[in-house]
Amino acid sequence: MTDAKAFPLNAWYTAAWSHEVQHELAARTVCGHDVVLYRRSDGEVTALEDACWHRLLPLSMGRLEGDQVVCGYHGLVFNAAGRCTYMPAQKTINPSACVRAYPIAERHRLVWIWPGDPALADPSTIPDFHWNDGTEWVGEGGTFYSLKCDYRLVIDNLMDLTHETYVHAGSIGDEAITSTPFDVTHTDRTATVTRWMTNIEPPPFWAKQLGRPGEHVDRWQIIYFQAPSTIIGDVGVAVTGTGAPQGDRSQGVNGAFLAAITPETDTSCHYFWNFVRTFRKDDEQLTRDINKAHVNEGKGVYDQDHVVLEAQQKAIDKNPRLPFYNLNIDAGALWARKLIDGMLAREQGQPAQASNQVPNQAAE
């Protein structure tokens, strides 16, 4: 009866890129909740339960009339608060007729939704994702909608970059990653993995961005997780001996991979990603090239992750009772999962349990 929940509901999750939400109905599933999204004429975004109160037909199959949704079956009308404002063939409106309206906020060029208790929805708790604002850092980004894996597998992936050596050999992968120790720190809502690889040959991608042939570099990967599911990976290289580990990155190039991962179901997620940078910010061709390096009809580095993540989920589904074994390299991922478990426990009013030892039990 008490199946372990995979994700907290009392949290802000990314539902869409701001530019994607127009004055039209769009269906999306977030944390198992089917919602219909649209932008109102005042510019604000509305998210309603995507099921008519009457016969549960998805409202996304209806149409917008002004800022109200007309059900495509019997014409019941719901306003942006989810209240029914019209019922066919009667003079009154059933007072209990409504669909759920979800708290929504737009920040950092993304639309954030709160699937849990609306009384607790405080926009000041939206994760810090300012790297995506398009000002200080630039990048285009994209989304893997309905990626067929538990959102936590994406977190595992990003919190441990040793996989780059094997999944992304030839671009950002490098033996130095696997041989360099790292440090993990945390607060009650964040976990940070820090790895400095000093005096190494830069991997191909970074050698090209730096444009200093023959120089050795100090390479950093500082991965910052905010529970339940956003990650910022501060990455880059600087010429060895110019003081990058001490804080002076002026002789280097700095990027950041951004991930806002939204559970769709227990075994699928929406993965909003971007790769932003502070160098050559006006070079639009470079922006396009970097995007293509990540996602490019199956050949980008994130395409490579995509294949691994979905295959991993399939294997978990086939062997739901097999535990994960954890290695030293998983310290960042385990802290992330522990913070998620803490959120879940607080949400359910129970003391946190050490469920991170068997992370795939939620697949049952």
Added chain:
Amino acid sequence: MAEKIEWRSARLRSVRDLTPDIRLFEIEPSGDFVVPTPGSHINVTVQIGGRADARSYSIVGPCTDGLYRIAVKLLGDSRGGSAYMWSLAPGANLTISTPGNHFFLSRGRPEYILLAGGIGITPIYTMALALAETGADFRLLYSCRRRQDLALADELQERIGARLHEFVDEEGGRVDVQAEIARLAPGGELYVCGPIGLLEAAKRVWQESGRPVDQLRFETFGNSGRFASQPFAVKIPRLGKVVEVPQNQTMLDALEAAGVGMIYDCRRGECGLCALHILEVDGIVDHRDVFFSDEEKAENRKLCTCVSRVAGGSITIDTADRAA
């Protein structure tokens, strides 16, 4: 809203009288505790004359301790649900549903008026505490016939202080609904729970004020009318039947018990499915539903059999049965 309702066994933990005729029940459910949202109710299986029936009771307070609290008013002329509840002693086994909500509290409105009449305080109490917790701007107007009927007033006084305004009938207290609505901020919402007279007054004033209809929220118990419940006779010429509706039974239940095929859904006067055509009335139709508009009620062409009654006489109706 799409909600899944599940039935559970439960135990009556304790009872406490809030007023001479309103009793608070603390119920401990088995299984996972489903935390109710403000405005929620639970259904409770009651035994009436050896038969099981269900009653909905609003949840009182936020229930953060894993117990559901409901308050039940003992009604002399009721159908027997309240008498059954009052017969229960602590330790009694119950069957209850997980919470449902037909009276959802919206967040983030510029201002709120909560209007409660009598036992209608139960969902309103929970809403008031929830709004106070988030620092929302609201006032609670609480009217009762006698001062001793003001259940939960001390708790409210303590929790929301000056936001509580009490109106006691026999002391000459009257809610000036018109003035209250007039000074409600634009976009503000009115939540009403109480007897049908209070609700109809609020609906009328709200409509006249020109405010959006969806910003008036209400819940009714479907068992209060302009007249006390009385027995009456229902004549159905098409079926050659006369059905007596006792004081403690609904017309819908009496018709079904007499073998008249009926359809219905909400059983609280909202959906209109159980409505039948009126051919003739001897007495006054006491419309207790919120499905028909005032104009439709005045026309007296149909009535909602789940809640509406006839005061002082009989009614002749037609049913949908064309088999005869």
